[in-house]
Amino acid sequence: xxxxxxxxxxxxxxxxxxxxxxxxxxxxxxxxxxxxxxxxxxxxxxxxxxxxxxxxxxxxxxxxxxxxxxxxxxxxxxxxx
Numbered sequence: 396x397x398x399x400x401x402x403x404x405x406x407x408x409x410x411x412x413x414x415x416x417x418x419x420x421x422x423x424x425x426x427x428x429x430x431x432x433x434x435x436x437x438x439x440x441x442x443x444x445x446x447x448x449x450x451x452x453x454x455x456x457x458x459x460x461x462x463x464x465x466x467x468x469x470x471x472x473x474x475x476x
Contacts, residue, residue: 396448396474402467404447408440409463423464441466448474 406421413432421430427437438454445452452473460466 396471398464398467398471401444401448401470401474402464405440405444405463405467408443408447411443412436412440421463423467424462426462444470450474 402423409421409427409430409432410417413430413436416430419430427440432440441454441457448470450470450473456473457466457469460469
């Protein structure tokens with residue numbers, strides 16, 4: 396699974412958690428906070444994404460990405476490594 400596939404999963408999780416964003420265009424450069432998601436919603440999205448990917452990674456290892464594209468890249472690297 397490549398980074399773009401993981402990005403698609405993240406975007407689907409965002410739209411599941413915040414149905415108001417279903418029609419909103421979301422891309423790699425968007426930050427979840429800029430989309431209006433609070434910290435609980437962001438955590439819920441990351442945890443659901445990890446579960447869908449079958450990854451068991453401590454949340455502390457996922458700090459750093461500034462947007463969902465970077466998060467997808469990081470999860471791809473964790474999955475590959």
